Amino acid sequence: MKFRWISKSSDVAAATMVVARVFCQGQTVDQAIDETLSNGKHCRFPDRMPARERARFRLMVEERLNKTKERRQMNDQENRAYHASA
Numbered sequence: 001m002k003f004r005w006i007s008k009s010s011d012v013a014a015a016t017m018v019v020a021r022v023f024c025q026g027q028t029v030d031q032a033i034d035e036t037l038s039n040g041k042h043c044r045f046p047d048r049m050p051a052r053e054r055a056r057f058r059l060m061v062e063e064r065l066n067k068t069k070e071r072r073q074m075n076d077q078e079n080r081a082y083h084a085s086a
Contacts, residue, residue: 003048006041014042015060019068029061 005011014036021032033054037046049057 001045001048003043003045003050003053005043010042011057011060015057015064017042018061019064022065023068029058029065033058033061 017036018029018032021027021036022029025032027035034046037043037049040046043049
């Protein structure tokens with residue numbers, strides 16, 4: 001048996017879950033990836049994930065983490081500006 005995603009969008013859903021685990025539970029990226037993939041909802045045989053696929057998936061997660069951090073910073077700045085003017 002070899003590693004496979006359950007559907008075409010499973011990798012995107014899993015990446016979103018990893019980002020949530022990092023921000024909400026304070027896990028490292030690797031811990032969050034391992035826990036997310038091991039639940040069996042997004043892929044089959046996660047322990048057999050090829051190194052190249054894991055690197056691609058980790059890059060996807062890192063991009064989502066960076067976007068989320070940027071959005072949070074922008075929201076914080078907007079909130080500060082709003083409260084300073086009120």
